[in-house]
Amino acid sequence: MILNKNYFCIYFLIFFVNISFSQEKVNITLDTVSTNFLDQILVTATRTPRKSSALPFPVQIITESEIKSTNSLRLNDILNEQTGLITVSDFGGGEGIQMQGLDSQYTLILIDGAPVIGRLSGTLDLKRFSLGNIKQIDIVKGASSSLYGSAALAGVINIITNTPKDGFSGDLNYRAATHKTNDIGASLNYKKNKFGISTYINSLSSGGYNLTESEVLNTVEPFTNYTFSSKLTYDLSVNTDLYFSAKYYSQKQDYVASEILEGKSNIREWNTHLQLKHIYNNKLKIHFEFYATRYKANEFLDDNTNGIRFSEGFYDQLLLKPEIRTTYTFSSNSVFISGMGLKHETLDRSYFTLNPIFNSPYIFVQHDVKPNDNLNIIIGARFDSHSKYKSQLSPKIAFRHKLNNQLSVKGSLGYGFKAPDFRQLYFDFTNATIGYTVLGYNAVSTAIPILQEQGQIANIIVPVSEFEKNLNPESSIGINLGSDYYFNSKLKFEFNLFKNSIKNLIDTRVIANKTNGQNVFSYFNINEVYTQGLEFSMNWKPSNNFKLSTGYQLLYAFDKEAVNSFENGEVFARENPSSPSFELNKSDYFGLFNRSRHTANLKLYYKSINSNIDSNIRLTYRSKYGLLDGNGNGYLDSFDTFVNSYIIIDSAINKKLNKNYNIAIGVDNLLNFTDTQNISNISGRIIYTKLNIQF
Amino acid sequence: MKTIKLFILLILLTGFYSCEKTTDPPLNDILSITVSNLYAPQSGGQGQPITGEFTKFEFATGQITTSETDWDIAFRGTSIIVNGGTSLGTIDEPNRTGQAAAYIENGTFVSVNEVDPTLLITDSDSGYAIATGSDNGWYNYSGGPSYLITPIPGKVLVFRTNDNFYAKMEILSYYENAPSDPDSSVHASRFYTFNYIYQPNGILTF
Secondary structure (H helix, E strand, C coil), X not given: CHHXXXXXXXXXXXXXXXXXXXXXXXXXXXXXXXXXXXXXXXXXXXXXXXXXXXXXXXXXXXXXXXXXXXXXXXHHHHHCCCCCEEEEECCCCCEEEEECCECHHHEEEEECCEECCCCCCCCCCHHHCECCCEEEEEEEECCCHHHHCCCCXXXXXXXXXXXXXXXXXXXXXXXXXXXXXXXXXXXXXXXXXXXXXXXXXXXXXXXXXXXXXXXXXXXECCEEEEEEEEEEEEEEECCEEEEEEEEEEEEEEEEECCCCEEEEEEEEEXXXXXXXXXECCCCEEEEEEEEEEEEEEEEEEEECCCCEEEEEEEEEEEXXXXXXXXXXXXXXXXXXXXXXXXXXXXXXXXXXXXXXXXXXXXXXXXXXXXXXXXXXXXEEEEEECCCCCCCEEEEEEEEEEECCCCEEEEEEEEEEEECCCHHHHHEEEECCCCCCEEECHHHHHHHHHHHXXXXXXXXXXXXXXXXXXXXXXEEXXXXXXXXXXXXXXXXXXXXXXXXXXXXEEEEEEEEEEECCCCEXXXXXXXXXXXXXXXXXXXXXXXXXXXEEEXXXXXXXXXXXXXXXXXXXXXXXXXXXXXXXEEECCHHHECCCCCCCCEEEEEEEEEEECCCCEEEEEEEEXXXXXXXXXXXXXXXXXCCCCCECCEEEEEEXXXXXXCCCEEEEEEEECCCCCCECCCECCCCCCEEEEEEEEEC | CCCCEEEECCCCHHHHHHHXXXXXXXXXXXXXXXXXXXXXXXXXXXXXXXXXXXXXXXXXCCEEECCCCCCCEEEECCEEEECEECCCXXXXXXXXXXXXXXXXXXXXXXXXXXXXXXXXXXXXXXXXXCCCCCCCCCEEECXXXXXXEEECCCEEEEEECCCCCEEEEEEEEEECCCCCCCCCXXXXXXXXXXXXXXXXXXXXXX
């Protein structure tokens, strides 16, 4: 409660400061406001084109020019620099996004509006996405299941790729960097009359790097990957457009487990997206879409002393998704959209009890109204039916009120859910060397009797009968309350308070003891967690040459049960592992693992028009966080060991030589920061140079 | 076991009691003892059946014992058994002959000062009174890369002895000489260090 009080104090403080500012400068007109800040169009938040500055949700847009000036290669590079977003690596090396303090599995990642699959252990690896032909990246924060269904608890990130533009053009890129990293890309664009095509090819290879003292293992093993994507557009008639896109991605990486165990790890992914858009009249517009994607991964280890295969694993996921969407424009102040579709998903995976098939038909509606010039209200809801878990209704309501030309307030309240994934339902895995077993929720009732027959179970802790009901989807209620304030045409502030309350969080617990002294684990709904905090950003663009932006996020991420345990004096710690225990206070509870209380960024861009140089320096900060419970009480507390706070500074200089040639040099992680013990995805200083040819 | 240190606390209350109620027999002294490096070896494990003699211990003497009957608790690896109930049936497990029972209470060693007899359970053919496995009983196993066995803070083991007296125990370390910074690749494991208080008067408070 104290926290909440503080938030409201801060909120009202800023509110009144805003009002007092605005009273002094009431004569500033809107015309001047729009001059220095580009107003981007964003489709992701409402599935209709809307100006980002007029939306009732907290949104961020990463533009193509920002991607180019920072020379970012992959999606993780650029997202990590955005306010309130950090990338977090999982044990498998995948790098996912943490948004509003929620894990990677709770943020939906889309390409041109279609969901990407291939979350091996929940994390969607952002390194899979090349930034070569991206028009913009939309980030919508807050629960968004009312439009997108499962996984949009924290928010949605939508990667918008370039569409064919009139004429013939293309470009070639080559970037060479530390760790033998080479990135080669080419794109071609053609459009004449009704027909347009754009094609993009990219190859990224890296020698990997090693932060450990091991001579056999690397932190990141060498890899090579290829991306090929193409988009075709065809205007069937004035009112009918056809669009088809396809993408193929493949990666090969060394997989080394020890001196004698070596193998490969491969990923292949494709997706195709067909869309037909028809405008019936100036009120009714219909989209027909068919999306199909497949993600395949396999890995093996061979024993190189005898050539015998030691282990093998595979993962083969398929998603088919037809959707029909109508947009009905009653008037410029009232737009109604509705849609229905089906998600058909299959997975074939090693260590699974069966090859599951999920079918999930869904329907959604949304009404976007402007009762007057200063007020915008959006109400929407989506219903997801499902063959394997409880159906979900996800409503959302949002408002934006423009108090004057400088100040707006906005708020949204939405429901988000994440369906239990295949692994949480069907996993049946026994570790060969240590001997523990992990069972999916639905696999328990068949696997436990088999283990009992084999005499492997010493005693049952959770009876099998408890697994008869369905596992519930994880769900959240997200609240965002914010304010945008234009101090003048050059200076803009944005402020947002957020709170996500999550129920039925799926976790693992011991359900039986095995006779070998190990345990059987399964998944269950238990925890209630909440993440709350505030986000602040400032953009200052005093001239066309110079731009400064800064952002900050304050985050509290707690497990409710843990808070209660600390309050009730049920949590204990030791000064060192061999000293007597003492009781901890509530103030000793730090919160969830891998969450930093403070994250911040500062970016400076300078463009010299005369010399055709643009340069930038970007700084990101992350305060201390904990990765594991070191003192055995199950919680992260002030007597645990923390990962120290750190700062990463990146800088780039780009020069346009002439109409066709650009060169760039840059340094990422200028301070050469590494934490070899705790952070595997920061490799130290990276120096690069880049050549770009446009024609 | 020459490293056992014996501290005897004199109970001043005895004097007061004897003034008021002269008919009561004088109470015996409560024992507060730290046991260091009680070695509890085992064979097998890692998927193989666990074997090996349990190391038996008696609270009243503060010593290990080889007696078949006069023991209270016994240790093998991370397993702790009591001399009460029935055997789980593992290889080399001793027969239960006494009245011993146990439960685990959350608290500090000082704050747990009374036995709740309703919570006491004996070993049985389906499991031990002190549950085995990481986070089920007295310890946490960290897994890789450190592979450490650490006593969970705030777990006080409460025992009824073989002959119906009571004791409370806090395990401090599973590694030889109770290092303050244990390292499973350096320090030998299966060496218990623990504090216990033994109440020799048959009453439920410590």
